[in-house]
Amino acid sequence: MIVSNTHTHVSNVPAKERAHSRTYSFVHGNHQANRARLLISCPDQPGIVAHVSQFLYEQGANIVHSNQYSTDPESGLFFMRVEFDIPDLDTHKNTLHNQFQPIAEKFAMDWKLSLANQRKRMAIFVSKEEHCLRELLWQWQNGDLYAEIPVIISNHPIAKKTVESLGVPFFHIPVTRDTKAEAERQQLKILEQYQVDFVVLARYMQILSSNFNQIYKNQIINIHHSFLPAFIGSNPYARAYERGVKLIGATAHYVTENLDEGPIIEQDVQRVTHQYDIEELKRIGAQIERTVLARAVSWHLEDRILIHQNKTIVFE
Structure with a gap:
């Protein structure tokens, strides 16, 4: 099982580089602050989309984009990308990880949760x-x-x-x-x-x-x-x-x-x-x-x- 989060590391980078790296971020506004992306790959089987959607609903998330693809619905692999907004994302990201883990194990998922505002x-x-x-x-x-x-x-x-x-x-x-x-x-x-x-x-x-x-x-x-x-x-x-x-x-x-x-x-x-x-x-x-x-x-x-x-x- 691969569980990872896309981090933006800035703590050990000189202040000059940190300040400059923010110079060109103006296009992505505040709507990104509570937006996250979930990427999933696993064996295809019934119920994947339903379980993911239900999980996000229970967390109070609003799905803004959802795409999926199967190499073969009978015996292939299933791929999914979900982009969603959730209130106070920064404070809940660890909870999301922990609570999604049982679903990931149920469907043998390789998955990654990333935050849209972390460059x-x-x-x-x-x-x-x-x-x-x-x-x-x-x-x-x-x-x-x-x-x-x-x-x-x-x-x-x-x-x-x-x-x-x-x-x-x-x-x-x-x-x-x-x-x-x-x-x-x-x-x-x-x-x-x-x-x-x-x-x-x-x-x-x-x-x-x-x-x-x-x-x-x-x-x-x-x-x-x-x-x-x-x-x-x-x-x-x-x-x-x-x-x-x-x-x-x-x-x-x-x-x-x-x-x-x-x-x-x-x-x-x-x-x-x-x-x-x-x-x-x-x-x-x-x-x-x-x-x-x-x-x-x-x-x-x-x-x-x-x-x-x-x-x-x-x-x-």
Whole structure:
């Protein structure tokens, strides 16, 4: 049984970072203060929705969104996301956990309760190309990504000015074949220091180690500049050009130990013709990449994604 709560850790973070991280939270108003989300996966069987709904009713909750999906009503798995408002949520969250436990055990649920007003702490990794980073920062500034960005890490110094102009700490950690292990050690130490909940690879052109993936299992989102599973690995636009494709795209996915084969969160494509050269493909692709990644990050922040084997269930 997996029981977890999405916490926003701020107590040990320097006051400067805490104050700055609140700067762009104005879009989410007071209506979020008493809103929670319940995510459930379990073997499908009769009575799940009824028991969950009855439980929330007895707690005085008002359900505002409810989505469910079954892989097979007879012998499959059942997935559910419920968003609800409940008075004085902060004082009752532990009670909700304890009182929901018998229902979770009855239906053999893996479940998570998260609070909508507790922002996840997102670290961004980037290399030389800034388009995905800039899109995330713009949406964050605009209040469309309800998150804290306590730190940004890069193996190149190019994004330093962009990042520090917003008051976000920036760490330049060069990576070579010989220094990769030490670089990751430094990165993980920084992520721990800033109490990061999840990592976004915004065109970070390095392969993370198995150890890194295990520490942040299902908490690393990558953007791949190809419509996976086509053109896995490096230089996908050059290979797409050589193949004469008529569609190019981008894929946001969770990172696993298998390169570019993790659970896919979001994809998009655009039509191209034989007239486009590699540079034009890259330019068009960059536009797709940044929007696809931003959507995937938004859904992760809003607890809209459940992972089943190597697939995702993404609730609207």
